[in-house]
Amino acid sequence: MTKKLRKIGVLTSGGDSPGMNAAIRAVVRAAVYNDIEVDGIFQGYDGLIRGDFKRLNVRSVAKIIERGGTILKSARSEEFRTVEGRRKAFENLKEREIDALITIGGNGTFTGAHIFTEEYGIPVMGIPGTIDNDLYGTDSTIGFDTATNTVVEAVDKIRDTANSHNRLFFVEVMGRDSGFIALRAGIATGAIAVLLSEEEMSIDDLIGVLEKSAESNKTSSIVIVAEGDANGGAYEVARKVNERYAQYETRVTVLGHIQRGGTPSCWDRVLASRMGVAAVEGLIEGRTDVMIGICNDIETYTPLSEAIKEKFRLNKTELRIAKILSI
Ligand code: F6P
Numbered sequence: 402m403t404k405k406l407r408k409i410g411v412l413t414s415g416g417d418s419p420g421m422n423a424a425i426r427a428v429v430r431a432a433v434y435n436d437i438e439v440d441g442i443f444q445g446y447d448g449l450i451r452g453d454f455k456r457l458n459v460r461s462v463a464k465i466i467e468r469g470g471t472i473l474k475s476a477r478s479e480e481f482r483t484v485e486g487r488r489k490a491f492e493n494l495k496e497r498e499i500d501a502l503i504t505i506g507g508n509g510t511f512t513g514a515h516i517f518t519e520e521y522g523i524p525v526m527g528i529p530g531t532i533d534n535d536l537y538g539t540d541s542t543i544g545f546d547t548a549t550n551t552v553v554e555a556v557d558k559i560r561d562t563a564n565s566h567n568r569l570f571f572v573e574v575m576g577r578d579s580g581f582i583a584l585r586a587g588i589a590t591g592a593i594a595v596l597l598s599e600e601e602m603s604i605d606d607l608i609g610v611l612e613k614s615a616e617s618n619k620t621s622s623i624v625i626v627a628e629g630d631a632n633g634g635a636y637e638v639a640r641k642v643n644e645r646y647a648q649y650e651t652r653v654t655v656l657g658h659i660q661r662g663g664t665p666s667c668w669d670r671v672l673a674s675r676m677g678v679a680a681v682e683g684l685i686e687g688r689t690d691v692m693i694g695i696c697n698d699i700e701t702y703t704p705l706s707e708a709i710k711e712k713f714r715l716n717k718t719e720l721r722i723a724k725i726l727s728i
Pocket of ligand 1: 578
């Protein structure tokens with residue numbers, strides 16, 4: 402028989418993502434619905450170490466489902482990587498009589514949560530909130546859909562001016578270690594090529610693709626470059642292409658952090674709401690050291706160690722059709 406939960410703590414950590422607020426709201430309301438109190442912890446693990454807690458109730462999370470960012474703020478905590486930092490964090494949880502912790506974030510967040518529960522036995526539940534979509538155990542992470550929609554909207558605008566001037570644009574999108582945003586947005590915007598770390602495309606290959614399309618009278622093109630691509634980012638790719646191929650005038654746009662902000666899409670709001678409720682229900686059932694995910698429309702719990710280790714591979718069909726459709 403699992404111990405009755407009386408109070409849980411919730412925090413957001415790492416890079417923020419649109420939909421984190423919807424997840425916080427769902428956690429608080431599902432907890433209150435089940436007679437469990439909730440403390441919000443500010444600024445991720447740093448706030449846990451400093452003791453920056455605040456009781457949340459159903460009204461404190463009103464009208465946040467539509468807001469980007471995170472009302473709890475976020476941080477990438479260096480101190481939580483230390484034994485001393487985690488000791489302080491645990492002391493604070495004990496003092497506040499918190500029985501379990503929900504962490505909303507990505508890879509780094511879950512690495513910390515996994516070590517923490519191994520050291521102190523406090524139940525932890527992860528909710529995947531990152532625009533990068535690079536976690537195993539869920540079809541989509543919270544924020545990925547909104548971020549890709551932001552990219553698509555921006556690239557559609559760039560396309561207009563690229564067309565008017567017969568230019569080749571290199572557009573850099575986020576994803577230090579993952580090409581999910583690049584691939585998805587590349588398909589949706591009809592990019593001529595997508596450069597990402599998971600499947601290398603050399604400058605020679607890229608020039609080959611550009612030459613072939615010029616033969617069929619293509620006058621302007623968009624190349625999407627993932628931040629983590631091995632060729633060194635959009636400016637570097639543009640420079641290398643310019644050195645050897647003068648068919649087009651080129652321009653570079655780095656989209657940067659606009660991809661992390663803004664109103665969450667309907668998809669991300671619903672995803673976050675489902676995950677928030679399932680996270681609380683999972684803790685009530687006695688689950689710990691796991692990440693809630695949704696695979697094939699079904700809630701699933703994956704051990705944190707697997708979620709962070711097993712890199713979620715790019716969809717092979719998407720990789721294939723991106724090539725077929727860009728000719
Ligand atoms: O949160 C993920 C992410 O946006 C990556 O795509 C990107 O590489 C990184 O965070 C940027 O981090 P920061 O906001 O700390 O510059």
